[in-house]
Amino acid sequence: MQEEQHDNLHVESTTADGHETQNELDIVNEAVEAIESLNAEVSEDATIEESHDIPMKDYEALDMDKLVLELEHLVSDDKVMAIRNHVEEIKQAFLSKYNHFIDEKREEFLHENPNSIEEFEYHFPLKTKFDSLYNNYKNKKNTHFKSLESALKDNLQKRLAIIEELKTLVNPSENIKDALKHFNDLRERWKNAGPIPKDKYNHVWNNYHFHVENFYDILHLDREARDLDFKHNLDQKLKIIARAKDLLNEHDVFKAFRELQSLHKIWKEEIGPVSRDHREEIWNQFSEITKQMHDKRESMFGQMREIEQQNLDKKNEIIAKIEAIATEKVEVHTGWQAQINKIEALREEFFSTGKVPAEVNEQTWNDFKTAVRNFNAHKNSFYKDIKKEQQANLDKKNALVARARELQESEDFAATTPIMKQIQEEWKKIGHVPKKFSDSVWAEFKEACNHYFDRLHAVRNQNEEVEIVAFDNKKEYLEKIKEFEFTGNHKADLDAIKAHIETWKGFGKVPFARRHIEGKFNKVLDALFEKLSSSKKEAEMMRFNNRIEQLGTDTRKIDSEKIFIQRKIEEVQNEIFQLENNIQFFANAKNDNPMVIEVKKNIERHKEELATWKEKLKQLRNM
Template sequence: MNDNLSHKENETDGNLAQDSAESNQSETEVLETKPLAEPIDVPAEDNVVIPSAEELPAADAASESDNQTALNAIADTNAEESEDETLKDRHDIPMQDYDTLTLESLVDELKNLVSNEKVLSAKEHIEEIKKSFLAKYTHLLEEKKEEFLAENQDPNEEFQYHSPLKSNFDKYYSIFRDAKNTHFKSLQTNLKTNLENRLAIVEELKELINPQENIKDTLKHFNDLRERWKNAGPIPKDKYNHVWNNFHFHVENFYDYLHLDREARDLDFKHNLEQKQKIILRVEELVNEADVNKAFRELQDLHRIWKEDIGPVSREHRDEIWNKFSDLTKKMHDKREVLFEKLRGTEAENLEKKKEIISKIEVLATEKVNAHSQWLAQIEKVEALRTAFFSAGKVPSDVNEETWNSFKTAVRNFNTFKNAFYKDIKKDQNDNLSKKTALVAKAKELQESLDFDATTPIMKQIQEEWKQIGHVPRKYSDKIWKDFKDACNHYFEKLKEQKNEENVEEVQAFNSKKAYLETLREYQLTGDHKTDLDAIKLHIETWKGFGKVPFPRRHIEGKFNKILDALFEKLSLSKKDTEMLRFSNRMDHLSESNDTRKLDNEKIFLMRKIEEVKNEIFQLENNIQFFTNTRNAKKENSIVLEVRKNIALHKETLDVWKEKLKQIRNLKQE
């Protein structure tokens, strides 16, 4: 770095921390360069640059070599910022570990940066977001494609996947890209012109050394050139150091040519020394700054001020002050390297975490399970490991791609293993699809039927069969269920309409039965057995002729049966005849109401009662055998007679149960 650069003729603001909120007014005032009262003489032998490492003594060369890395890092950054002056106005945005964010969070971060930050301030962050987003989205796309191929056997069906997240990402990144391209296009247009203008200014400086010209005109021309230089604008960064040094070399040559007052020059040297000493004091403070990145950023600004805004110092202080500055720069660089080393250590820990996660996924890709519920548990484990992988943080850049590929391979192997299981059950799902398709066809065939008595049980049976059939392929599930549900609902809506029509008739039947019941309460038997029995049977037939009543009003049937019971009691019929008449009346009622469930229950009840009576008769007959086979039994005693009487009653009861069962069977056959 050239330490013998002339200060600017005009007053310059040399703020110690151009980007730092902590800089204060006193420091700014200290670094303001002293205005020239008159040009100063800079002898030709003072126009030197810092010697290279090869030109220094051995010890000094080693020291220079140690410092050179830090100096180069700052020089490169300042050269870049000189090319694009808008870089000086950018502010530091904390760099997040974008690999740990979800796709949704990455899009939100991109939107925030594009909407609220300058292009160059956000450029590095947006490129990191893009890298993380595309890596994760590509991985997601691969998984969706594998799932599609596992579920679809049709070779003519192409895989398609659309994500609103990707659309939003593309929208915001396009806004950023257009803004960036516009900025750099404008910049490139100006750089070439500015470079040509600055080189032309240097050429004019060379021509100023002309003894034939009036000194006042020469000085006026010189000051005009410096003003033009100041306003010439940015130039390409690869030309920056060369052009600046060339310009200052000819400025100093001009001072030397004018043979200016050495006392004035020494005063200027002293002023420049004080400014550079203040910079050194500030750098000593920066070495102890907790925020290393912020301190390093300010150090870059101080290097720019040292080079561009402050002129040379006397030869006796030149090496000493420059060495102090470069040594402090190395300390700051070393401190920054310690921070980077710590980050690299954290990245190494993250790498081990990610390797462990990958190993766990690889194990899950070999654990065979045979049930859907178990696979759901496995999938949940992999999702948790996936989240842990993305949350683990950055790994060393040289193994980042390898680690990412290992993770993708492990997840892909798990998905392949999982899909193999679901391919096996795919056949079952296709069989289920065929069964449900057949049920849909049957339901559609019956949905217009008006034979409700015959069709309703069939439709209910179809619904029961549907429940027993397992899953169908997901792509058909919603449609086939809708078709089936629509057909069933259509039929049962028609059934409901028909029942609503029947309800009018049932209400009329209830009203008729209610009125008839009042008449029947006043009925008196004539005393003639046959006449009264025929009259009761006629009442029963008349009652049946009214038809069914609404379900909530069926209590009227009980009232009718009570009146019949009273009439049967007065008829003095046999117990069997009375029982059978009552039973026949009740069964006719169940038959008319089409209550097959109650008829079936009655049939089961009768069969059970018949079996019970048979067992009791068998037991009683065994008991008779015991008494009649004794040696001393000359005649049947009272116990035997009681048992025989009991057997006869049971047989009579048995005949009644059998007759009732016969009636039910005849009803069901009808």
């Protein structure tokens, strides 16, 4: 085509009559060459063009699980060239995240096993699945290339053979109608000949077009047929120009550019030449539209680069925040947990931020990994000390587990129960243990404690039934003792009261919630002793003996009673001491002095009271 060849000719700078300058033509040529270069690639493998139908996602913003799902979906399509750019983007995003993930796991391993000689290994099922999918894609791609390579060679030979046949048509002695029929047949065969290697595309097409032009040059012998074909070709190219103009208003610039590629291909490969009068004019129109579309596309690329720059700025800010957090001094576990949450949020924000300019992508990624690695090193240093403390806590808890197991079969519930409760309190005060032992050591401790207290509750339930019977008996007996009447014989009445006390004791313990009945019985006894004509000390000691026997083996209450009596003894001794000091003021007074007599009586009364308290203390100590 003369019109396409024209744009490669050298044209002088514009003159006063308005012709385009060389610079303007260079810009136009640049736009056309961009189209032709892309068409040459598409012509080699038609499946490349189909990749435009698959939207390119921001794969870098997806996590590894979603990346594998995307890869699985794409690889299920056999059109490997249509998905190749997508697959490579996914591969780059996945491996970046995976390598970062493995680096962190390796650091954790080295932190937990600082003296280990074994090699670090980490099985990540998602990576296995990714490798399987990617290998499947590579196998499909290799098979496709082998098949394509053979087809491209065959198609190249077909097209070269067509060109050779075209050469034979340029023979003035041949019948024009037969030649024209043969020519149209060759054009149809050319159209259906299939793709050829892209590095041969322009050369073969130019060669083909040169001989097509030569054929048209000899059609002057049949001007009418030539002019009809020129007119038809002109109409087709004008339609292409009209459609190209409409594409300038298309909202989706990239979609419009792809359609413009197709229009160029049709113009170049499917439509023949037009008359020389129109060739330069219509080609210039089409080229100018191509330039405008190319400019719009470049503008869109510029906007995308601005967005990538904004993403770079945002990622650099995130990296700076991580670096700042890594230098903060934290000395408690809760503080580190808060820091870890901050870093995790910043990592998510980094990954969800879009692409950055390709020339700084690797550097940005390395800066990010370094910042996170520094934070982890700082964190691991803290938890190295925590690990020692947790191991000590584990040793303490294991000791409590052993102690609980020793006591879990004990039959001495009165002595063992306080010890088991104390063990449980000590457990609560011990801090964290290594996570991998936390559940197991707790399960062992819980099992031993539950075993003991289940046995304790079973015994208590049995005792409670007996205690309810004792309560019912005591309730009935209480009404009976209220009807007791004195005979007037001191010894007989005293023995009767003692017998009532022994009978009451014989009924046994009552439920804790119903122990109020003991108080009622004591009140009845107090009333009886008040009426009994016996010594006050004897009555008081009988009441005391009955009360302390109700304390049973409760050492806490017995100790409390001892302390109370000791204080009473001190108080009475102090009273006696004070009274004996006071009587010294009456040394010269007569013995029948009323005040002297009253003081002496008080001293004797307090001495009797002191003797009673001492007797009570003696009995408590003998228990």
